[in-house]
Amino acid sequence: xxxxxxxxxxxxxxxxxxxxxxxxxxxxxxxxxxxxxxxxxxxxxxxxxxxxxxxxxxxxxxxxxxxxxxxxxxxxxxxxxxxxxxxxxxxxxxxxxxxxxxxxxxxxxxxx
Amino acid sequence: xxxxxxxxxxxxxxxxxxxxxxxxxxxxxxxxxxxxxxxxxxxxxxxxxxxxxxxxxxxxxxxxxxxxxxxxxxxxxxxxxxxxxxxxxxxxxxxxxxxxxxxxxxxxxxxxxxxxxxxxxxxxxxxxxxxxxxxxxxxxxxxxxxxxxxxxxxxxxxxxxxxxxxxxxxxxxxxxxxxxxxxxxxxxxxxxxxxxxxxxxxxxxxxxxxxxxxxxxxxxxxxxxxxxxxxxxxxxxxxxxxxxxxxxxxxxxxxxxxxxxxxxxxxxxxxxxxxxxxxxxxxxxxxxxxxxxxxxxxxxxxxxxxx
Numbered sequence: 001x002x003x004x005x006x007x008x009x010x011x012x013x014x015x016x017x018x019x020x021x022x023x024x025x026x027x028x029x030x031x032x033x034x035x036x037x038x039x040x041x042x043x044x045x046x047x048x049x050x051x052x053x054x055x056x057x058x059x060x061x062x063x064x065x066x067x068x069x070x071x072x073x074x075x076x077x078x079x080x081x082x083x084x085x086x087x088x089x090x091x092x093x094x095x096x097x098x099x100x101x102x103x104x105x106x107x108x109x110x111x112x
Numbered sequence: 113x114x115x116x117x118x119x120x121x122x123x124x125x126x127x128x129x130x131x132x133x134x135x136x137x138x139x140x141x142x143x144x145x146x147x148x149x150x151x152x153x154x155x156x157x158x159x160x161x162x163x164x165x166x167x168x169x170x171x172x173x174x175x176x177x178x179x180x181x182x183x184x185x186x187x188x189x190x191x192x193x194x195x196x197x198x199x200x201x202x203x204x205x206x207x208x209x210x211x212x213x214x215x216x217x218x219x220x221x222x223x224x225x226x227x228x229x230x231x232x233x234x235x236x237x238x239x240x241x242x243x244x245x246x247x248x249x250x251x252x253x254x255x256x257x258x259x260x261x262x263x264x265x266x267x268x269x270x271x272x273x274x275x276x277x278x279x280x281x282x283x284x285x286x287x288x289x290x291x292x293x294x295x296x297x298x299x300x301x302x303x304x305x306x307x308x309x310x311x312x313x314x315x316x317x318x319x320x321x322x323x324x325x326x327x328x329x330x331x332x333x334x335x336x337x338x339x340x341x342x343x344x345x346x347x348x349x350x351x352x353x354x355x356x357x358x359x360x361x362x363x364x365x366x367x368x369x370x371x372x373x374x375x376x377x378x379x380x381x382x383x384x385x386x387x388x389x390x391x392x393x394x395x396x397x398x399x400x401x402x403x404x405x406x407x408x409x410x411x412x413x414x415x416x417x418x419x
Contacts, residue, residue: 039417041350043128044175044373047417061128063373063419064173 005084009035010053010091018084023060024050025079036092041080048079055088115196115285116189117182120312121232122212123266123327124168124178125374126419130154132371133169140347141329141376142257143167144241149213158260158329159241159252164214166263167327175372176419177324179220179228180266180313182284182306183235187216190233194219196283209234223279225270226321258340258378260329265311267325267377269318269418273299276315280304286312289385290360294396301394303360310361310382323418326367326375333380334364340378344368352413358382359402360394374419 007024008015014035018027025048028036039047046066052075059072060081067076079090127133134154137143143156146165155165163183170178184190197204202221207230209217216234223229239245242252251259270276277299280286289311292301303311316325331337334355341355344366352375354366363382369375383392394402401408 037412039413040369040373040375040419042175042369042371042373044369044419045417047413061173061372063128063175 005055006087007084008087008089009050010089012092018088020083020085022083023080024082024084024088024090028079036079039080043078043081046078049093050077050079050082050090051075051093052077052082053089053091055090056085057088058083058085113285115193115283116185117193117231117284117286117306118185119183119306120166120263120265121163121181121183121235122166122168123180123263124153124170125324125327125370126172126175126178126372127169127370127374128171128173128175128372130169130171133171136349136370137167137169138256140257140343140349141378142255142259146238147213155213157238157241158262159255160261161241161263162237162239164236164238168212174419175370175374176322177227177266177268177327177374179230180268181218181230181232182312184231184233187233190217190219190231193231193283197221200279200283202279223270224272224275225268225315226272227268227270228322257343258329258331258336260378261332262330264309264328264330264379265313266327267314267316269316269323269325270321271317271319272321273302273315273317277302277304280313287385287387288391289389290383290392290394292316292360292394292396292399292402300396300399301360305385308384308386310363310384318418320418324374325418326377328377328379331378331380337364337366337378337380341366352417353404353407353411356407357405359398359405360392362405372419373417375417 004017007018016031016033037047039045043062062078062081147155154169156167157165205220207218214236218230218232220230286304289305290303300317303314306312337355350369352367361382363379365379400410
């Protein structure tokens with residue numbers, strides 16, 4: 001059985017679990033969470049940018065426009081290209097877009 | 113007015129990982145690999161296209177569009193248009209024949225929206241893939257995935273829409289087929305065509321120049337669009353929205369992303385135009401319905417997710 005890691009997203013503190021072969025963003029989507037905005041899921045658009053505050057991780061290829069080398073060294077990454085190797089504490093870089101969700105209660109949160 | 117620009121010829125896209133990109137564009141979209149060059153670029157075509165390639169992939173550390181190319185009627189036209197582009201105030205650069213494999217000399221310029229475009233007159237004609245030139249069958253066997261029929265258009269995001277429209281209509285002979293305007297009459301979207309097609313290239317107002325919204329490929333039927341959606345699920349490909357219908361152009365569509373985050377569309381149908389048609393107008397307050405005719409709401413991704 002493969003390891004399962006806990007991902008905690010600041011500033012809200014919402015969490016979800018993530019398997020090592022799954023990107024952090026895909027894991028979040030699979031569990032119906034909306035704490036990070038979902039864009040292209042391919043490391044290209046930069047919408048799901050985060051900063052890893054604690055934990056071990058690996059990254060797939062990401063657009064250097066959104067995560068230049070220096071930013072990468074400071075822990076910035078795109079969640080769709082972020083693979084946990086331990087429990088992670090990450091910080092959201094931009095606001096989530098609830099418009100994409102089919103959950104009407106989540107939509108309410110945005111409009112109310 | 114016809115200035116000798118005939119049709120979209122090709123698009124060069126940047127991808128983060130060529131292997132994954134080919135799995136997407138060849139196995140899923142159904143394009144056919146035609147060649148590679150010593151820069152590592154890969155040349156693809158859709159099966160109904162007569163020229164050798166229409167999509168060029170280049171591995172880079174940032175996805176997006178390098179340039180979109182239009183084919184002009186002949187070399188004299190290319191020379192004349194290079195002059196007219198200069199007169200318009202464009203920075204024009206000529207690339208020698210062969211810089212893109214089996215393609216003649218190209219004239220590159222940047223539109224006021226910040227996008228790189230080019231014109232060319234010659235490219236090796238390989239004919240429709242898998243079909244005889246005489247008594248051709250309806251379609252070739254052995255097509256993969258969505259069996260995309262042709263590279264159709266790009267939707268690009270950038271600013272200076274008015275000057276971009278003036279360049280494309282006055283110099284290159286496009287006409288405005290469809291537009292979105294706000295209450296003040298400011299144009300926020302412009303769909304431009306060279307033909308009876310709903311669009312050959314389109315622009316949406318955006319503060320940042322030179323952004324790609326999507327590269328689009330033509331399918332024949334709604335059933336094909338549904339089948340494309342099935343394949344997107346089967347391959348766990350990143351979906352954006354659809355299958356649905358656009359209000360603009362009334363095309364039936366699905367949006368999804370390549371593995372580098374470049375948005376693709378496959379679509380069928382859509383309106384047609386003749387020179388006596390007036391541009392179709394949508395109001396910005398109804399943009400949701402204009403973009404996604406059934407949901408009638410824009411998703412945030414449509415306006416913000418770009419490469």
